[in-house]
Amino acid sequence: MSYQALYRVWRPQRFDELVGQQVVTQTLKNAIITHQISHAYLFAGPRGTGKTSAAKIFAKAVNCHHLEDGEPCNKCDICKAITNGQLNDVIEIDAASNNGVEEIRDIRDKAKYAPTQADYKVYIIDEVHMLSTGAFNALLKTLEEPPANVIFILATTEPHKIPLTIISRVQRFDFRRISAQDAFNRMKYILDQKQVDYEEKALWVIANAAEGGMRDALSILDQVLSFSDNQVKLDDALVVTGSVTKQLLEKYFFEVSGHESAAALDTMKDILGQGKDGQRFIEDLISFIRDILLYQESPKLIMVESTGLKDEDFQKMSAAASATALYQMIDELNGIQEEMRFTTHPDVYLEVLTVKLAQVGVQGNTQQTPPRQTASVPSTGGDQADKQAVSQLQDEVHQLQATVKKLQSELNTKSSVVTKAAPQQPRVQQHNVEVKLSAINPVLGKATRRDLVEIQGLWQELLSKLSVPQRSLLHVSKPVAASKNGVIVAFDYAFLFQQAMDDEALLTSMEQGLQELTGEERRVVFVPKDKWPAIRREYIKEHGLDKRGSAPSQAPAKQDTAPAKAPDAAPAAQPAPSDAGSAATSADPVTKAQQLFGEDIVKVEDN
The missing domain is CATH 1.20.272.10 (Zinc Finger, Delta Prime; domain 3)
Structure with missing residues (x-):
């Protein structure tokens, strides 16, 4: 037989043989003994710390019928077949070379079939962080609702590259570096x-x-x-x-x-x-x-x-x-x-x-040398030299004190002048913020309360799909209106709104994320939070939602929050009483506004 490297010959075959991972091995053994076996595990840690070896040992332990304190016997046919890599129910996959959607779909389809020889079918996916985004999405549903008698073990050296939606569905074990001892x-x-x-x-x-x-x-x-x-x-x-x-x-x-x-x-x-x-x-x-x-x-x-x-x-x-x-x-x-x-x-x-x-x-000594020399020179010249040195030092101190006082007075004078002049000029020269009403109005025209609630519920999951800089930019924003074809997002600060408007990659990422989460194409529109109330009021005014209807006894509706549904206005000459979107002039505006925006949004005040 050809020579085998030491790390292959002496590969651990029992949990006790894993070096420096006592916490991990003890936890896995206890889970096997108490039959608290999860459907998915993530083994993360530096290279060469025993992640793949632990996965194979775990596959043997869950399928071995002769367990010894949670350890596989390594003598039965199942254990020997897994050790030799000959058991069809234990599948080891290298994600670096099988990182496409088709490979993961193939795994998902085959996982539905029951194991042929062992009790559990075990999939060991090594370097799982190399999977593409589409492959992770294909794996997600299987991890969320796994078939019976199937265990997934994901191994990686870079867990930060794995989507949070995957990590939240697995049990994570961190393998630490092996100490020199x-x-x-x-x-x-x-x-x-x-x-x-x-x-x-x-x-x-x-x-x-x-x-x-x-x-x-x-x-x-x-x-x-x-x-x-x-x-x-x-x-x-x-x-x-x-x-x-x-x-x-x-x-x-x-x-x-x-x-x-x-x-x-x-x-x-x-x-x-x-x-x-x-x-x-x-x-x-x-x-x-x-x-x-x-x-x-x-x-x-x-x-x-x-x-x-x-x-x-x-x-x-x-x-x-x-x-x-x-x-x-x-x-x-x-x-x-x-x-x-x-x-x-x-x-x-x-x-x-x-x-x-x-x-x-040497540098430290050089910095300390001048003071020591200054102190030692006068000592060799007698009392007169001492007096002269002390007098010279006192004069220098007085000069420095006078200079400091002069600088402080000048600084105070300048500060007072600046303080007095400050109210006459604006503190910050702000640039005009441009809002694209042509993109906002189509969204408002079909906005509904239901769509807004749906987007608000998916907001955090949408942010998780973005990069870290993009998430930090959207940290001070929230959706304020939504329809089947668009979402309006308001920013707390105008300069962040402007930065988001200039970021085409951010818009593209958000629209792709919304399509993945909802299955519908939606256009994302940004507005500054301070301008949103005015935009909303103007839209309501243009569409007649601020006028009284035919019933003069009803109080007018005062709209203080974002409209979630705009009316499908019909001409006044062709009223449709049974239609919720009939003209504002032929129906009670309060009732109409409540039907369109929801009772929790509309606020009614008497003049």
Whole structure:
């Protein structure tokens, strides 16, 4: 049989074998034991933390008839078939290459059929965030009303890209990064089982280089085994990972802390000359200085044995630089690290970095030197020199105080002048806000209370379909009128209304979202909130809704809110008493307005 990578051979087959995910595994085991199994799960977390492995173990556990404390037996035919990927009822799909609507529709159609061998049909969709918007919409209905005996497990490294409508219908489990200690223990266990010689310091180097991914750690371990002829040595691990030895980092740190920039540059050149990666050098140096900083705070905060150094080494390094200097060093390292991502000459940035780090303490001393020299010069000249120095300092203080008073008086004078002149001029020059009545009137002509209530109920779901900047723009707006072919949205502030009017993408997104939610095409029209009452009153006046009808005893209707339905006005010479939309002059305006807009909107006042 061909060689298999370590992360494939030693893939967890039980919940207890998952590294560093005790909370997740215990929750899943309890759900299986108590038969509280949900229809959909979301496993989110960094790469190589066990999401897909946990999904397969869960698929085995829910279908295994010989459970042992919530763990699959891995001996029955079902467990073996799932482990080998041969069970038709457990389907693993890569959403990166099957992200279209047709693929998800195919899943939806096949999910209706009962499982053939197992108790549950399990769909594992890996990297689910790669699905298109249409595919998510096709999956949504199935997650909302799933068939019996079907479980969906969605795995992703970027949960923020998944629509909220999907997340609200699943149970979410967050997989955390694997700690260096857990990765070290797992690699040590594997090498002991394989009976391979290793150095523990080499395993620590690999665990730190993996950056929280167990799969990455095993892949690096595989490379080290190949490089060193089936052994794991510290020097080989450093070469494979591109890491810098602790001894070189310690030497470099002492040189920059001692402001020996020339020696530090030579050490840095030696590091690069050994083929070390510049980015890895900065990452190792940040981790190294971080350990020193934590050791200064409390030696118990770090595991000294995991660093490859001794307590004596940390005591010397802690005394070599203050906490403030260490903060500045980390800031410089972070800045250079960002800049180096886009350069093909990392050695130049590293040289500049070295000089900056060597000057961290020098800059602070230089700023403090003048006061110390000023204080020490008079002391060598006797009492007369002291008196002269004190007199000179007093004169300078008096001059500074006089200057400050003068500036304060000038500032107060200018402030009073500005305050007096302020009422004569407007505070803000506001631009004229243009409202498109030609787009508003057609919506008002067919507006109904029912349509407005429907849009108000869907408003939050519509906002969830928009981007974050678009949602923030609409945060101070609300629908005030609606019909089957349009929606009028009022903005609290005129400048936000103008910004929305200029945003064609916002209008397009809102109209598409409304069509998806209601199944009808609606045009979106924006108005400023302060102009909406005037627009509404003008429309009512033009259509005769503010006039008295044929019954003179009825009080006139005063309209204070948005009309939800405009009348289908008929000519006065052709009245239609049975029609709610007859002319305003042939019916009671109060009753007509209540029929059109609703009793809770119309307000009646006596003159």
